[in-house]
Amino acid sequence: MEGICKRLAPECVLLDIQVKDKRSAVSAMANSLATHYSFSNVEELVADILAREQLASTCLGFGCAVPHAHSAGLETTYIGAARLSPPLVDETPDDQPVTLMFLLVGPPGRASLHLKLLSKLARLLHDGELRDKLLGATTQKEFLNSICEKEHGT
């Protein structure tokens, strides 16, 4: 099964970033992916993500959101993560501000993979114990390890 762990690089985990709105959070994550994986068209990618947000909020509740989009400029599927400090007040199902944000982006032709990864992210983030670990992680590696442990059931 497709995994989050192997697609999330520690360099693309942004801990305690300060953002003024959803656009700046998405932009920070997209830029970290572009830097790490050396791709361009970040502006187009951010525009695609925000266009998707216009359809319906990607906030799951309990302080988590998974902005995502297909973007023609990408050749493969990437995942980034951010912990926001302070949390971002946004339209959420439970009115809880967003602290944990994961970004999932990929090319339009990989809808099935995108859907599987999106579902897995949603399932993992429903786990309160994992959320606590992610909120308490002191390093990018620790953040990533918590996801890997949960994903692989160790």
Added chain:
Amino acid sequence: MKLLVFVLNNEEFLEEVLEAYVEAGVTGATILDSEGMGRFLAYEVPLFAGFKEFMKGNRPYNKTILSVVRDEQTIKDVRSLIDPLVGGLDNPGTGIMFTVPIDWVSGLVPEDEEV
């Protein structure tokens, strides 16, 4: 004895499908209003709203027909009548038909009293 399950994607064929059932010898069935997982996710769960475009061409609602069938030949006959009717079950978006063995049943009309 088997449970014959048919998820009919295009509700417009329901009347003809049921006629085929009767012709094949199925004398009773239960028809349920049902809905595909894709439609539900794309339209009811905000996280998956971006996948609406992949629903194009798929029908939002369908019918699920349950029937208890006593013999294998009836199942073959149902399949042979319905397959061309719905445009070929091997083609996506037409429907799914399958059977499940039944190890116990109560409430069926006795075979010799069936219409």
